[in-house]
Amino acid sequence: MLNLISAECLKIIAKPRSYIGFAAITVIVGLIHLAMYLDGMNYISFITNPVQSTFVLEGNILNGNLVCFIILQTLIIQIPLLVALVTGDLVSGEAAMGTARLLLTRPVSRTDLLMSKFAAGALYVFFLLVWLGLLSLGLGLVLFGPGDLIVLKSEELTILASDDTLWRFMAALGIAFLSLLVVGALSLLLSCLSDNSIGPIITTMAVIILFTIIGTMDIPLFDLIKPYLFTTHMIIWRNMFDQPLPLDQIRESLLILTAHLIGFLGASWWVFTRKDITS
Amino acid sequence: MRKTLHFFFGLLISVLAAVSTQAQSTPEAVEMLRAVNTRFNKVNDYMADARIVTKISFLNILPQQARVFYRKPDKFRLKAKGIAVLPKQNFDALFKLTADEKQYMAFVTGRDSVRKQWCAVVNLVPLADTGDLVLARLWIDPVSDLIFRANLTTRSSGTVVVDYEYGRLAQWALPDRATFTIDVKRFKIPKAVSADINSTSARGNKAPREGKGSISISFSNYVLNKGVPDAWFAD
Known part of the structure; x- marks a missing residue:
């Protein structure tokens, strides 16, 4: 299994599109740091004006913790696209390149192959988040120094002590990891259903955008389905910065995200193990 | 006609005289404010530890430790370990205003009890109409010459009530605790700015409302008249 995973990791490393995510994060985080360094106090004045x-x-x-929090808020919405770019290609990419049949002639089960692809995708997500964390928090602390964190919400402010923030960032990135695994599993499922790479990537993003819109609109009909959408629970990482922690809410969201992950992976397995490989 | 004119001018002069009498501070009020200032004038400088407890509906913050520095006539600085939320009014603002009798008009309007202590209620109106303070109502204990409560009506922050509690350093008019009760407006910033679209709150769906908020500052470990270096007032 480990050999399979390393082979899949090598495939991801060999593809140029795998570096788009790292490049995009580097550019965006770099730009936000630069903007905050040059004009951060004006931004702070604007948001704290009330x-x-x-x-x-x-x-x-204006400190490294606040800048990191602002970056996470901004980027976590875009990161699913960067993840889907890679995970949406895991199975359908083989079909598009005509290597799927050759691959399945090897003496490994389809289940092992699918799980190794998902594990490689999960490692990609992990390193993407580590890179995001290092750049946003590490560089932020170097440029702006440590300090108490003002957690911005539209109707309230929470101020957390500086020494109470690191574990919260780690936990938030952990929750983001689980959320992005759900996105990865969804795009893997769509990838199993498709023979080209673009379809699963775009469909994954379309589903996320649609669910996010449903989650944002205050319509009674949507209120009934909101609790079951994984996008509703993807933002639970923010609740790690609440004081006190809403533990029941976090636990419930983690369970729902895990259920989605298992559901998407199960469906992927069901589709892939029964799929007629023709290319 | 002549009689009518005499009556009219007589009436006008009487009204003007009455208004000018009303516009002057009453000696009793001025004496009280002088006595209050005499105590604080003995303070050249001080340093103290401060513990700030903030209770504001839209603000979730744990108590903060800070250190305050003061030097005559108007240098004041609070340095917190982290981020502290403070009232806009400085602690020495009242003493600064009452120090110059030409800056205000003051008169005693009655007596009232503050924490079971009978106080004279002194209304103080700043004569300059450009400042932030519109009206100050002070509850002064005529025995100890201390301000127990101040109700400040300001242009920028509405009404602010400050309750002073004294202890060991009462003879210098330095309080052990000052509690600011402030009008709090509803806090709202665009969701696009806070980026908390579809977010949930630890407080549930109950949006913090307008009302009163309070900031209580407890002072301890005063170091009085020992000199405060310039460095402490620098940013």
Whole structure:
């Protein structure tokens, strides 16, 4: 199994599109850091204006923790696309290149092959998030220094002590990892259903956009289905910055995300093991 | 006609005289404010530890530790370990205003009890109409010459009530605790700015409402009149 996983990892490494995600994260994080370094105080003044009309905020507000939080808020919406670019290609890419039949002539079960592809995709997601964490938090702390974190919400502010933030960032990235695995599993399922790479990638993004729109609109009909959409629970990473932690809510979201992950993987397995490989 | 004119001018002069009498501070109020200032004037500088407890509906923050520095006549600085939320009014603002009798008009309007202590209620109106403070109502204990409560009406922050509690350093008019009760407007920033689209809150769906918020600052370990270096006031 380990050999299969390393072979799949090598395939991912060999594809130029695998580096688009790392390049995009580097550019976006770099730009946000630069903008914050040059004009961060104006941005901070704008968002804290409702507070500053009555109160004075004393201390180092623009710090590495805040910049990292802003980056995570901005990027976590886009990262599923970067993940789908790679995971949507895992099975359908073989079909598109005409290597699927050759691959399946090897003495490995389809289940092992599918799981090794998913594991390689999961490793890709892991390293993408590690890169995001290193750049946003590591570089942020170097450029802006540590400090208390102001957690921005549209109707409330939470201020967390500087030494209470690192574990929260780690936990948030852990939850983001699970969320992105769900996206990876969905695109793997779509990849099993398709013979070209573009279809699963675009369909994955279309599903995420559709579910996000449903989750955003306050319509009673949508309220009934919102709790069952995985996109509703993908943003639970933000709740790691609540004080006190809404543990029941986090536990429920983790369970729903895990159920989606198992469901998508199970469906992928069902489709792939019964698929008539013709190319 | 002549009689009518005499009556009219007589009435006008009486009204103007009455208004000018009303516009002057009453000696009793001025004496009280002088006595209050005499205590604080003995303070050249001080340093103290501060513990800030903030209770504001839209703000979720744990108590903060800070250190405050003051030096005559108007240098004041609070340095917190992290981010602290403070009222806009400085702690020495009242003393600064009451120090110059030409800057305000003051009169005693009655007596009232604050924490079981009978106080004279002194209304203080700044004469300059450009400042933030519109009206200050002070509850002054005429025995100890201390301000127990101040109700400040400001242009920028609405009404702010400050309750002062004194202890060991009462003779210098330095409080052990100052509690600011402030009008709080509803906090709202666009979801696109906060990027919390479809977010959930630890408080559930209950949006924080407008109302009163309070910031309580407890002072301890005062170091009085020992000198405060310039470096402490620098950013």
